[in-house]
Amino acid sequence: VVLGIGDDVAVLRYGDRDYLLATCDSQVEDIHFRRDRILPAQLGRRIAAINLSDIAAMGGVPRWALVSLAVPEDLEVSYLEELYVGLGKELQDWGAAVVGGNLSRHERQVVIDLSLLGTVPREHLVCRDGAGEGDLIVVTGSLGDSRAGLALLSEPRARVSRESAGQVIERHLTPRARVREGQLLGQSGRVHAMVDVSDGCWGDLMHICRRSGVGAELWLDTLPVSAACREVATAVGADPGRWALGGGEDYELLFTVAANRCSDVVGLLAAECGTSCTVIGRVTGLDTGVQILTGKGGRRLELPASMGWDHFLTGASAGT
Ligand SMILES: [Mg+2]
Numbered sequence: 001v002v003l004g005i006g007d008d009v010a011v012l013r014y015g016d017r018d019y020l021l022a023t024c025d026s027q028v029e030d031i032h033f034r035r036d037r038i039l040p041a042q043l044g045r046r047i048a049a050i051n052l053s054d055i056a057a058m059g060g061v062p063r064w065a066l067v068s069l070a071v072p073e074d075l076e077v078s079y080l081e082e083l084y085v086g087l088g089k090e091l092q093d094w095g096a097a098v099v100g101g102n103l104s105r106h107e108r109q110v111v112i113d114l115s116l117l118g119t120v121p122r123e124h125l126v127c128r129d130g131a132g133e134g135d136l137i138v139v140t141g142s143l144g145d146s147r148a149g150l151a152l153l154s155e156p157r158a159r160v161s162r163e164s165a166g167q168v169i170e171r172h173l174t175p176r177a178r179v180r181e182g183q184l185l186g187q188s189g190r191v192h193a194m195v196d197v198s199d200g201c202w203g204d205l206m207h208i209c210r211r212s213g214v215g216a217e218l219w220l221d222t223l224p225v226s227a228a229c230r231e232v233a234t235a236v237g238a239d240p241g242r243w244a245l246g247g248g249e250d251y252e253l254l255f256t257v258a259a260n261r262c263s264d265v266v267g268l269l270a271a272e273c274g275t276s277c278t279v280i281g282r283v284t285g286l287d288t289g290v291q292i293l294t295g296k297g298g299r300r301l302e303l304p305a306s307m308g309w310d311h312f313l314t315g316a317s318a319g320t
Pocket of ligand 1: 054
């Protein structure tokens, strides 16, 4: 065991050249999703993406998946068939496949658990523990869309454009893992620490800080928030900055890189994937956790206890 509990995946010794990566994640009906708000094919894609994202966060290549399902006796066979189609399709896009699993009965709920194995060339592995003082903190894509999608599913009568509604609901129900970006970042040899944004960028950055023994500043006014997310937030009377900070389930990649290498890395993802990146903060040398500033060089925000990141975690799940 190279790395056990504490990173996005377990890292295991295997062969001379590569490491084996292992992760699992589950989706439980009424906790993570509501059956009337997500199609079975979408649920299959979602559970795949959540696991793929953890492999992506190590710079890895997803390979083999095992699926364990528990379902009520009266569930239509077509539900399972469609779930497997979605699951298989999402994995196939990255060259991975379901190679086995198990099916059992559950009293009332659909419970799906996926284990995903991947590999990574040893020299391309990126963990959470390498962040250094002065590193810039960078995130791919945009933050908060998934939380906006959840808000719309809960308040379907909110007045927003069809395009914006479609964009944020899709981000919530069927997120796409940044697998290619993760691999490029690993291959670049420039990235010091990386995590995927599942809890929210604040909470996930905290994981990097704890593992690396450093502190960080997060610059609130730099967080990349889409126009669709802002539109939904306005419609439901929410703060899009809070969604970006702690909404979670964005499945973007958050990484740290030396300041003088940052533009190379950002340019690489733009050129190879067309993926935009945003610098959202800086690693400080002090082990003081993550401080939220209004912006770069800005004032420190004292957030009330009710805005702690645990608060954001509750309720931030697909369709619940
Ligand atoms: Mg993760």
